[in-house]
Amino acid sequence: MSILSQQLLQHTTKPASSGAILALEDGTVFQGMSCGAEGEAFGEICFNTSLEGYLEVITDPSYAGQIVTLTYPQVGNYGVNRGDCQADRPALRGLVVRDMCHAPSNWRSEASLPDYLRSQGVIAIEDVDTRALVRHVRDHGAMRAGLSTCAADADELLARVRASASIVGDNLARTVSCAAPRTFGANDLPASKAFALKEPPRPRFNVVAYDCGVKRSILEGLVRAGCRVTAVPWDTPADEVLALAPDGVFLSNGPGDPDAVDATYLAVRELLGKVPVFGICLGHQMMSKAAGAAIEKLKFGHRGGNHPVMNLLTGRVEITAQNHGFNLVFPSLGALVAAESGGVSAHDGDLRAWVRRGVAPVVRNERFGRIRLTHVNLNDGTAEGIEFLDVPAFSVQYHPEASPGPTDAHYLFTAFTGLMEGRQGSLAIDIAADRLAGWAFARTSGAIVERQEEGEAHA
Template identity: 40%
Template sequence: MIGYLQLENGRTFEGTLFGKVEDVTGEVVFNTGMTGYQELMTDPSYYGQIVTMTYPLIGNYGINLEDLESDRPKITGLIVRERAKHPSNFRCEMDLDSYLKYSGVTGLEGIDTRALTKVIRDHGTMRGVITTRMLTDTQLKQRLDSYDNGDAVRQVTARESYTLEGAGVHVAIMDFGIKNNILRSFQAKGCKVTVFPATASWQEVLQVRPDGIFLSNGPGDPKDCREILENVKELVERKPTIGICLGHQLIALALGGDTQKLAFGHRGSNHPVKDLGRDRVFITSQNHGYVVKDVPESMEVTHISMNDGSIEGLRHKDKPIFTVQFHPEASPGPSDSDYIFEQFMTLLEEVEQGA
């Protein structure tokens, strides 16, 4: 069935619909990963977005239900140049089309994804509609004006707290849209983790007497998280804290810094980041549309992007707090930055020994 992508700047792309055939509206972004499509589709940080894959063939190893990063896809739509209709992998349980149908997600294939990516790079991310019929300018404007992603974190967070047992340190996790592999990473290090909804108060979090706090990744603009920010301010004053992605941005805001939206974001599994302390470059997995613009006076920069020089990591000058913008749990992507979890474990040990 013929389908269309209509962008707010007036550009239109024609392709073929797959997955669930229905009209959807979202922020159109692109991801440069060659693999890992099922991980990124189920990454809650993509909530409300229509994701364009720059790699031309998607779905060639199919879908397996063990490698999902959440219970279901969080993307609004998926755009590919070509979907693999006959996947081949011993772990494959279904093809891409079947999975999107099963999950209720709209797909569009056959458009010029290179041209679309260039539009986004030149003009920035923008709202768009995947539709079964061409919309008039008035209809398009109505659809786009109805799009609001300001409540994204509340849509993807856990509905209630839960605990995963472990014999090691106890980490309280604020779930702003956490990925499964972050939980696996902490469990692999023997940690006990208690996961709290984004709406939990700082008093509720401290009531379980954690050794440290982890602020997770998540979707949307950090400045939309005003109530969450108040809790973050209290938590970082009381416990050793690490934040990644959205958590990194929230800590910066809580301590007096500022954030801004990137033109087209960092989304892919091949982003070089320099650790200034180690004087080494690591290849990282990233998915974010906002960055820290102004560093709080109490913090210092630890990591920078080698692509555009943006801030990728911060450390407090006096308190046991540090952050990174990238995803150290590496799903999808390389495992270069797994040392971030080790760094947090070491920090907790140092705080306990100094107590």
């Protein structure tokens, strides 16, 4: 065999690996092959439907305590670029894929995904029928699972799965939060994205961000909106935050059960009304709990980059990136204010009724006055966003940055700056124009449009 043939064979043949087992607590078992670190891990099984961005998913701190299934069939084909990582190390318990690429091809790639997983101690399994696995989770709901490359048999692993802890009631945010305050600014933006994104503006706002497991790209989004960011631990008291004289407070995404993250929502209760507040994902749930709302656990959660959400204020549909397993029960915030809810005084269980009415309903909250429902998930009718009308605050259940996912919700960073400037109606923004603002090609495309308009005027 020639040297060239050997090289081709080496880069098109998967290396030999050991077997691996995935066992769910209801007794369902999947056999496969190891494609990451060796060992055993336990967590809640979930799935993400994004078509790309596997590294951002793997390094998202919100996946702490979970074994993540990626629904796209081939994973790892463009390798690993550490500038895309959302945290210093992965927080997920394990990874499940259909087909793992061991020989990536991309100009930005620094390593193969299997090599990266092994270096980070992440246990992973491939050759799993992920379609069957996802259908099973959709039908039967999220449950505990175990992933092992060393179990003698499935029954042995299953016994350990059933003895493992649930994520319900576990404060996972404290496991991924920063240990001490840290600043984040323009110098922390990754150089690998400079070819696509414009330089950030001069910082105009001093923002304190509660780090409950914040993604790095979220901090980047704040910086690119003109914010100087100080990230603080999840349990930082409100008086210490106010002592930093912030123009606004940001509440980050994070993992697990929001009921267990008590120090954060108790601090938020004190901050609301004293400083503008913007929350996403877990931060949205923290604001909801601060207002006394109930939080429910979803059957299998929302995770992926293709969730349609209606902005009730603009009538626009945003395709959003999401990663959460718990959700706000909107009626628990208070009774409807009929005069500001299209004359309706009774809550609907399915919030898509407000989409059909074309109304953004308002409730009367005992703690903070009027709160308006601003966003609704069009897949299942759950709450996706709220706005406090009597104090400067709003929140959404999804992620406003594209890591991974679409850029439709980028306007939320702009809306936060409007909130800090004291502008009313900051959520009613032309998202089509806003989403182009931070890209390097926006100037080029704008110049092309201007030349086209000039040509039409002379014609």
